[in-house]
Amino acid sequence: MTDDANGQTVAAKAGHFLDVHSGAVTPEIQPSTTYARDDRYDLINAANAYSRDDNPTFVHAERTLADLEHGEEALLFSSGMAAIAAVFYTLRPGSHIVVPDSMYWGVKAWLQNHCERSDIFMSEYDPCDVTTIETAMQSQNSTSIVWVETPNNPYLHITDIEAAADIAHTGDAMLCVDSTVATPVFTRPLDLGADLVVHSATKYLNGHSDVLCGALVTREEHPLWQSIVTERQQAGALPGSFEAWLLLRGMRTLYVRVKEATANAMQIAEFLNAHASVETVWYPGLNSHPGYDIAKRQMQGGFGALLSFAVKDGRQEALKTAGRLQLITSATSLGGVETLIEHRHSVEPESNGIPENLLRLSVGIEHVDDLIADLDAALP
Numbered sequence: 001m002t003d004d005a006n007g008q009t010v011a012a013k014a015g016h017f018l019d020v021h022s023g024a025v026t027p028e029i030q031p032s033t034t035y036a037r038d039d040r041y042d043l044i045n046a047a048n049a050y051s052r053d054d055n056p057t058f059v060h061a062e063r064t065l066a067d068l069e070h071g072e073e074a075l076l077f078s079s080g081m082a083a084i085a086a087v088f089y090t091l092r093p094g095s096h097i098v099v100p101d102s103m104y105w106g107v108k109a110w111l112q113n114h115c116e117r118s119d120i121f122m123s124e125y126d127p128c129d130v131t132t133i134e135t136a137m138q139s140q141n142s143t144s145i146v147w148v149e150t151p152n153n154p155y156l157h158i159t160d161i162e163a164a165a166d167i168a169h170t171g172d173a174m175l176c177v178d179s180t181v182a183t184p185v186f187t188r189p190l191d192l193g194a195d196l197v198v199h200s201a202t203k204y205l206n207g208h209s210d211v212l213c214g215a216l217v218t219r220e221e222h223p224l225w226q227s228i229v230t231e232r233q234q235a236g237a238l239p240g241s242f243e244a245w246l247l248l249r250g251m252r253t254l255y256v257r258v259k260e261a262t263a264n265a266m267q268i269a270e271f272l273n274a275h276a277s278v279e280t281v282w283y284p285g286l287n288s289h290p291g292y293d294i295a296k297r298q299m300q301g302g303f304g305a306l307l308s309f310a311v312k313d314g315r316q317e318a319l320k321t322a323g324r325l326q327l328i329t330s331a332t333s334l335g336g337v338e339t340l341i342e343h344r345h346s347v348e349p350e351s352n353g354i355p356e357n358l359l360r361l362s363v364g365i366e367h368v369d370d371l372i373a374d375l376d377a378a379l380p
């Protein structure tokens with residue numbers, strides 16, 4: 001597929017796969033962990049030796065994802081966190097990283113531990129104001145990695161990737177973008193200047209809440225990428241063949257799922273915004289959202305299917321609202337075909353200051369009328 005091939009077609013065709021031996025239109029799962037050599041001790045297929053190094057089942061999912069993100073190469077990992085950890089494991093003690101002051105909590109919590117035990121300096125910036133990246137970078141002599149998550153968790157803050165890339169590159173840092181929430185359907189960070197894209201493939205890429213998987217996509221084979229390739233081979237944070245195969249299967253419907261969920265999310269955001277019991281709605285598709293203008297430019301064709309809202313009268317009313325929902329399930333995670341709601345204050349430490357009346361909604365592909373009726377009945 002060429003670089004400008006329509007992503008929807010890339011996803012649906014999953015690399016134009018056709019098995020010439022069997023005629024199958026889907027790739028097979030190869031569970032073998034090891035691969036034989038011939039009588040001259042050459043590998044029968046030079047691409048395969050041991051499945052921690054290379055796994056033929058991964059190739060289709062990695063190629064498809066690299067094409068979707070307009071990247072040169074992609075790597076699958078056993079989870080989104082494993083993919084993210086692989087990036088930071090390549091840094092030496094004394095390195096400096098710059099991360100948003102609000103972001104997916106699992107990443108921040110891991111980074112706090114990792115940076116402390118590995119003597120890595122971590123500075124924070126305001127994800128709504130890229131000029132603060134420059135200030136954060138200037139706090140040390142040099143910076144290795146600038147991290148962006150957009151739209152972020154749980155406020156759906158929008159960071160201008162193009163501007164962030166310029167700032168990072170001016171200081172010789174790499175720009176890594178966690179694009180889990182935007183998906184390649186709406187944003188291609190590599191086209192905007194990012195060096196690496198990260199996905200929790202557990203979320204929209206797989207889309208069915210039944211695979212834990214992560215992925216990295218690189219713009220080119222820079223030295224950082226070579227270190228990450230080695231890190232994965234040697235440390236082995238890989239998914240199994242079945243998970244990689246399920247991910248590819250999930251990605252084939254990425255566009256229809258994400259577009260439908262996003263159309264639902266837009267309507268739900270408007271419904272919530274007009275509801276008397278709702279104090280605030282955080283959704284980048286509402287023009288009252290502080291990141292709306294950047295999102296409109298940066299996100300092509302939609303604003304994603306994740307939103308947060310605050311229920312009037314505090315914690316108890318928010319928890320009661322979640323408890324009264326019949327169709328929408330209270331559970332962590334996002335990006336599945338089913339709508340999930342989560343009270344973030346209950347799962348993050350008090351010091352993160354998440355409002356006690358905030359509920360995060362991962363909108364799925366149920367009929368929007370049913371979702372709105374469920375929310376309407378549950379809200380005070």
Ligand SMILES: *Cc1c(COP(=O)(O)O)cnc(C)c1O
Pocket residue numbers: 079080081082104106107149153178180181199200201202203212213214334
């Ligand atoms: C879920 C998530 C992660 C972590 O991914 P796992 O697959 O759960 O390890 C990282 N970043 C974002 C934005 C996420 O939503």
